Amino acid sequence: MLPAAIFSVAMVAYPVIRTVWLSVHNGNLARPRQMNDFVGLQHYQRLLGDGNFWHALLVMVIYAAAVTAIAYGIGLAAALLLERRSAFTRISRTLLTLPWAVPGVVAGFVYVWMFDASFGVTNFLMRRLGLIDQPVLWLLKSTPAFVVVILAAIWKTVPFNMLTHLAGLQAVPEELREAARVDGATSWQEFRHIVWPALGNVRVVSILITTLHSFREFGQIYVLTGGGPARATETLSVQIYTESFGYFRFGYASAIGIVLLIASLIFTVATVRTQKTSFF
Amino acid sequence: MRPIRSFVVTVGLSLMLTLSASAIAQEQITLRFPSWQWGQPGYDEFFTAAIAEFEAAHPGVRIEKIPVASADYADSLTRMFAAGDPPEILQYLSQLYYLAVEADWLEELDDRLATTDIQATWAPYLWDAGNQYGHTFGIWVSGSPIALMYNRDMFEEAGVAVPTNKEEFLEAARALTVRDPDGTVTQFGFALTTKMDNNANIYGLKNFVIGLGGNWGTPAGEIDVMNPANREAIELEKALIDENLVPHGADRVQARKIFWEGHAAMIIEGPWVMTSVRSENPSLLPSIGVALMPFPHQTAGTSNGFAIARDAKHKDLAWEFLNMITSQEWMERYGELAGVTPARQGALTAAALGNGPWLQVFADVESTGLNYFIPGFEAAQNEIDKGVIDALAEVFYGAKPVDSALAEIQALMERLRE
Numbered sequence: 001m002l003p004a005a006i007f008s009v010a011m012v013a014y015p016v017i018r019t020v021w022l023s024v025h026n027g028n029l030a031r032p033r034q035m036n037d038f039v040g041l042q043h044y045q046r047l048l049g050d051g052n053f054w055h056a057l058l059v060m061v062i063y064a065a066a067v068t069a070i071a072y073g074i075g076l077a078a079a080l081l082l083e084r085r086s087a088f089t090r091i092s093r094t095l096l097t098l099p100w101a102v103p104g105v106v107a108g109f110v111y112v113w114m115f116d117a118s119f120g121v122t123n124f125l126m127r128r129l130g131l132i133d134q135p136v137l138w139l140l141k142s143t144p145a146f147v148v149v150i151l152a153a154i155w156k157t158v159p160f161n162m163l164t165h166l167a168g169l170q171a172v173p174e175e176l177r178e179a180a181r182v183d184g185a186t187s188w189q190e191f192r193h194i195v196w197p198a199l200g201n202v203r204v205v206s207i208l209i210t211t212l213h214s215f216r217e218f219g220q221i222y223v224l225t226g227g228g229p230a231r232a233t234e235t236l237s238v239q240i241y242t243e244s245f246g247y248f249r250f251g252y253a254s255a256i257g258i259v260l261l262i263a264s265l266i267f268t269v270a271t272v273r274t275q276k277t278s279f280f
Numbered sequence: 281m282r283p284i285r286s287f288v289v290t291v292g293l294s295l296m297l298t299l300s301a302s303a304i305a306q307e308q309i310t311l312r313f314p315s316w317q318w319g320q321p322g323y324d325e326f327f328t329a330a331i332a333e334f335e336a337a338h339p340g341v342r343i344e345k346i347p348v349a350s351a352d353y354a355d356s357l358t359r360m361f362a363a364g365d366p367p368e369i370l371q372y373l374s375q376l377y378y379l380a381v382e383a384d385w386l387e388e389l390d391d392r393l394a395t396t397d398i399q400a401t402w403a404p405y406l407w408d409a410g411n412q413y414g415h416t417f418g419i420w421v422s423g424s425p426i427a428l429m430y431n432r433d434m435f436e437e438a439g440v441a442v443p444t445n446k447e448e449f450l451e452a453a454r455a456l457t458v459r460d461p462d463g464t465v466t467q468f469g470f471a472l473t474t475k476m477d478n479n480a481n482i483y484g485l486k487n488f489v490i491g492l493g494g495n496w497g498t499p500a501g502e503i504d505v506m507n508p509a510n511r512e513a514i515e516l517e518k519a520l521i522d523e524n525l526v527p528h529g530a531d532r533v534q535a536r537k538i539f540w541e542g543h544a545a546m547i548i549e550g551p552w553v554m555t556s557v558r559s560e561n562p563s564l565l566p567s568i569g570v571a572l573m574p575f576p577h578q579t580a581g582t583s584n585g586f587a588i589a590r591d592a593k594h595k596d597l598a599w600e601f602l603n604m605i606t607s608q609e610w611m612e613r614y615g616e617l618a619g620v621t622p623a624r625q626g627a628l629t630a631a632a633l634g635n636g637p638w639l640q641v642f643a644d645v646e647s648t649g650l651n652y653f654i655p656g657f658e659a660a661q662n663e664i665d666k667g668v669i670d671a672l673a674e675v676f677y678g679a680k681p682v683d684s685a686l687a688e689i690q691a692l693m694e695r696l697r698e
Contacts, residue, residue: 030379030382030383030659031382031383032383032384033384117527117528118465118527118528118529118530119527127464133463135528137528137529137677138529139475140474140475140476140528140673140676140677141677141678142673142674225477226477226478227477228476228669228670229476229477229673229674230476230670230671230673230674242666245355245359246479246662246663246666247660248383250362
């Protein structure tokens with residue numbers, strides 16, 4: 001037990017403690033003589049008045065909500081469609097799981113090229129299909145760039161949701177579903193009254209992990225848009241990176257990180273409390 | 281007893297292996313050399329040759345090449361410094377240099393430089409750029425003279441003269457942009473960096489701003505955002521973008537590639553583009569002409585330089601390497617291989633000019649070119665560039681008024697001054 005405990009403390013607790021420490025000290029690498037000065041809650045006070053912070057928080061919330069809702073929906077639908085075992089469903093499940101195996105940064109680069117305004121395949125196909133006359137400036141305008149960032153995240157996240165629900169569906173008592181069908185229930189009624197409630201805990205886990213992942217997503221967003229254009233896709237994670245490595249303000253970045261951590265904890269507690277101990 | 285004996289044997293073997301590896305490592309000294317120029321034509325050949333000669337003269341010393349993408353270079357070095365493990369051979373980009381000085385990362389080189397002829401022989405503006413707070417912290421090995429490179433064949437085919445002012449430049453870009461019947465651009469009039477994500481991609485606008493006589497601050501360090509020349513530069517870029525005369529969303533690498541692949545008629549960049557053309561598309565080289573930027577002013581800043589980190593290991597060896605590559609012999613080879621104007625005056629050889637006659641234009645630019653850095657704001661350049669690109673993204677690709685963007689940049693500069 002002791003080695004495991006030491007490992008947990010070293011790998012988890014120390015970075016958090018260090019970040020809290022940095023958040024109450026100057027932490028500006030470009031001011032080495034003041035870097036370790038204690039500043040109390042100065043960074044947190046600055047956060048409250050920083051429009052860029054609130055904007056990044058809003059972007060993060062919208063991004064997480066959109067990715068979670070859509071990836072969850074598609075993942076659930078895919079799980080229901082591919083529930084029955086056959087050669088087709090086995091192949092389909094494998095193909096749908098592949099995005100999960102692709103590193104986020106690699107996926108980001110692929111999407112950058114797919115949605116390139118001048119040479120991207122998306123504009124090429126849309127023009128060929130007559131859907132557009134002029135190329136769409138996907139990553140150069142705020143709204144389209146945000147859509148692409150969300151799309152790329154959904155593509156990466158659907159496999160996780162599909163797999164968790166496939167596992168959850170295995171745990172739904174088959175006799176209940178058969179009994180419902182024998183009693184004349186439609187597929188929709190079977191889903192609504194048996195399957196959906198039975199997947200309650202899987203749903204909680206799925207939403208929780210997808211949302212937390214969205215909160216901390218950095219690599220894919222940074223490769224796609226760098227948080228631009230005009231901060232349209234700058235989440236708190238991207239802002240933390242910019243403040244740290246762009247401006248050397250590690251203290252302020254740490255304060256943002258602590259706020260993100262607290263937000264994640266609150267969300268986790270609130271979500272876990274909705275878990276039930278039984279199906280119904 | 282058996283588990284304990286197994287444990288002891290395992291630990292003992294591990295210790296022996298670790299100590300052996302450590303002993304082997306101690307016999308050889310490794311100097312780490314991260315650079316964004318590994319793999320770049322000309323630069324790679326120069327530094328590879330320098331490393332070979334240095335290693336031959338220093339048995340037991342090895343220089344390790346560490347390629348880093350240019351957009352990630354500043355971040356990578358920051359991580360190394362923050363971890364207390366800076367590289368031994370420290371090459372820096374302009375923005376990072378000033379931050380590194382502020383962060384007290386760099387060793388003062390005054391005593392070491394006093395034993396050389398560098399101060400007496402260096403291009404004055406590059407020597408001065410390495411001096412802060414009365415000390416020299418860095419040696420710039422080349423500047424960043426900027427010029428207009430153009431495809432002569434495209435100009436002749438279109439019947440367009442090489443532009444000499446802003447109006448002619450815009451007209452030339454219009455005349456040289458070729459479209460398919462369905463409106464797809466197959467030849468851009470101008471290869472401009474238009475990606476709005478990263479402060480490194482503000483490069484194109486910077487050249488317009490300086491060329492037209494603007495900047496966000498004056499050489500005396502006063503804020504000057506409302507200078508009419510800044511608005512003029514922004515409006516020039518907006519016209520190029522609105523009329524689809526430039527590739528949309530291109531970063532610096534893509535813009536250069538579009539030019540050297542023969543898909544753009546003009547580009548405003550440094551001499552390294554010619555080296556890239558020679559390497560990537562040599563058949564295009566005879567068609568490329570070089571002229572001054574078609575603006576009242578020219579720009580020539582710092583490009584890349586070297587320093588020694590305070591906390592680096594093997595500083596003396598690092599200095600020996602720097603001393604070697606900044607010598608007359610190696611600066612001449614730098615000009616010949618990398619195809620740039622070396623910082624050491626008189627090191628631009630006839631052979632270099634023979635290989636690249638365009639270098640004379642760049643050398644001329646260096647004597648009059650203006651720097652983009654604003655005195656007193658150098659260390660904040662990253663934040664200024666990011667703020668500028670964030671403020672202007674929706675001007676170039678939206679309906680945001682220029683006045684609104686200028687007001688944001690003004691507010692940023694005032695906050696940074698505080």
